[in-house]
Amino acid sequence: MTLTGVSVRRRGRSILGPLDASLNGGGLSILMGPNGAGKTTLLRALHGLERVSTGDIHWTDPKDAEGRNQGFVFQTPVLMRRSVLDCIAYPLQLDGVKRAEAREQARARANEVGLNVNLDQAVMFLSGGEKQKMALARALMRRPRILFLDEPCANLDGRSVKEIEEILLRIKDGGTRILMSTHDLGQARRLADSVLFLHAGKLVEQAIGDDFFRAPQTAEAKAYLKGEILL
Amino acid sequence: MWQAARLVATFDPDLVEITALSLRVSLGATVIASLIGLPLGAWLAVNRFPARRFVIAILNALMGLPPVVVGLMVYMLFSRSGPFGVLGLLFTPTAMVIAQVIIITPIIASVAHQAIRELWADYHDLLISLQATRLQRIKTLLWDGRRALMTASLAGFGRAIGEVGAIMIVGGNIDHATRVLTTAIALETGKGEFDMALALGFVLIGLAILVNLGLHFISRTERGARW
Ligand SMILES: Nc1ncnc2c1ncn2[C@@H]1O[C@H](COP(=O)(O)OP(=O)(O)OP(=O)(O)O)[C@@H](O)[C@H]1O
Ligand SMILES: [Mg+2]
Numbered sequence: 001m002t003l004t005g006v007s008v009r010r011r012g013r014s015i016l017g018p019l020d021a022s023l024n025g026g027g028l029s030i031l032m033g034p035n036g037a038g039k040t041t042l043l044r045a046l047h048g049l050e051r052v053s054t055g056d057i058h059w060t061d062p063k064d065a066e067g068r069n070q071g072f073v074f075q076t077p078v079l080m081r082r083s084v085l086d087c088i089a090y091p092l093q094l095d096g097v098k099r100a101e102a103r104e105q106a107r108a109r110a111n112e113v114g115l116n117v118n119l120d121q122a123v124m125f126l127s128g129g130e131k132q133k134m135a136l137a138r139a140l141m142r143r144p145r146i147l148f149l150d151e152p153c154a155n156l157d158g159r160s161v162k163e164i165e166e167i168l169l170r171i172k173d174g175g176t177r178i179l180m181s182t183h184d185l186g187q188a189r190r191l192a193d194s195v196l197f198l199h200a201g202k203l204v205e206q207a208i209g210d211d212f213f214r215a216p217q218t219a220e221a222k223a224y225l226k227g228e229i230l231l
Numbered sequence: 232m233w234q235a236a237r238l239v240a241t242f243d244p245d246l247v248e249i250t251a252l253s254l255r256v257s258l259g260a261t262v263i264a265s266l267i268g269l270p271l272g273a274w275l276a277v278n279r280f281p282a283r284r285f286v287i288a289i290l291n292a293l294m295g296l297p298p299v300v301v302g303l304m305v306y307m308l309f310s311r312s313g314p315f316g317v318l319g320l321l322f323t324p325t326a327m328v329i330a331q332v333i334i335i336t337p338i339i340a341s342v343a344h345q346a347i348r349e350l351w352a353d354y355h356d357l358l359i360s361l362q363a364t365r366l367q368r369i370k371t372l373l374w375d376g377r378r379a380l381m382t383a384s385l386a387g388f389g390r391a392i393g394e395v396g397a398i399m400i401v402g403g404n405i406d407h408a409t410r411v412l413t414t415a416i417a418l419e420t421g422k423g424e425f426d427m428a429l430a431l432g433f434v435l436i437g438l439a440i441l442v443n444l445g446l447h448f449i450s451r452t453e454r455g456a457r458w
Contacts, residue, residue: 047360048359049356049359049360067360067361067362068361068362070360072360074356074357074360078353078354078356078357079353080354080357080371080375081350081375081376082375090361091361094361094362094363094367
């Protein structure tokens with residue numbers, strides 16, 4: 001995927017870019033940067049949820065560009081007024097899969113992400129972390145080629161984080177390209193094949209995961225990794 | 232009081248006839264108003280178009296319209312010298328249904344609009360992300376919002392069944408033709424026939440309680456999230 005001069009403006013203010021980047025091959029890329037850096041905006045723009053004001057997003061493989069081959073896990077899980085199982089099954093029901101069949105697969109995905117709750121209860125009764133697992137299971141239903149995750153582990157405890165990370169590594173090995181934002185430096189270190197570091201809407205640094213953590217090139221990234229507060 | 236209770240308990244023929252007509256008119260009006268109001272409300276919630284604010288403003292204005300004025304308008308439209316006079320609908324149940332549709336459609340549309348708008352705000356990103364077609368989006372919103380939509384219709388029915396001003400004017404309260412619960416109560420009270428008035432009142436109260444039980448039940452399943 002190649003981004004050329006991509007920018008997003010809202011209310012007369014530039015909130016992202018202009019931004020040039022290319023992401024090739026498989027693997028798992030981590031988006032990092034302080035609050036308001038533009039991580040969510042970039043992920044949403046790549047997925048086609050955010051109108052791009054200038055520039056162009058080009059997918060090398062046209063199959064990847066298709067929305068239905070992409071999955072998105074939102075920063076705040078979208079809760080439907082349905083049972084947990086029906087929420088997870090929903091993408092397949094849109095595809096015309098029979099309800100029983102879709103629910104059967106949804107049960108398997110729920111198991112896979114470690115969502116061990118009564119799946120027939122209303123989704124709004126789940127805890128914050130369980131809701132995030134529900135959203136991940138739902139995003140996996142169509143077996144996406146590209147998976148976007150916006151801070152998927154923000155409310156999870158250590159064990160759940162580990163479960164999710166294992167799943168992400170597994171589906172990465174299955175050939176799914178993953179782009180994910182996180183504030184968890186440890187997680188970034190564990191997962192990143194490559195890193196995109198954003199600050200104030202600009203792509204400040206892009207590097208191989210190990211290189212980025214060992215020897216960050218820019219002052220902003222150095223400060224961020226040291227835990228200093230970026231202004 | 233006892234006399235009134237006896238009239239209800241023995242299914243007094245007049246009472247039954249009046250109640251049946253009331254139900255027919257108000258249920259008819261509710262069905263028609265729901266068919267117009269629910270899709271209209273959902274459509275206003277999901278689509279952005281230039282005249283949207285204008286349509287919503289009109290709906291709100293119509294909602295505040297006193298039923299007597301609606302009755303007067305319908306009367307003038309359907310009276311012999313009015314534009315629809317040739318249809319000969321004045322003083323028929325059809326005219327009463329028309330008046331009630333005008334009164335409750337804005338209520339139903341506005342409750343539906345409110346509910347579907349909230350749902351759409353919640354679902355928007357997910358439905359776009361999953362590439363749901365326009366039809367799938369509407370279907371999902373209507374299905375997941377079904378309780379709120381039932382509430383809207385029930386609220387419309389509650390308003391219709393208790394309405395008196397408009398149907399008095401366009402129906403004329405004619406015995407065995409256009410006499411319904413509310414207009415009959417007004418008449419019997421005027422004549423001093425309190426037993427019959429009270430009996431009709433019991434029936435009306437019973438219906439109102441049923442409507443409220445229905446609303447209560449819907450909101451309880453909503454909160455209890457049994458679906
Ligand atoms: N629709 C919008 N209108 C105006 N400003 C917006 C809009 N959406 C986002 N912004 C602004 O754009 C900037 C980037 O937001 P974004 O959500 O992408 O940040 P983020 O990196 O995901 O932050 P966080 O770590 O807090 O999730 C913020 O300053 C935000 O206020
Ligand atoms: Mg964000």
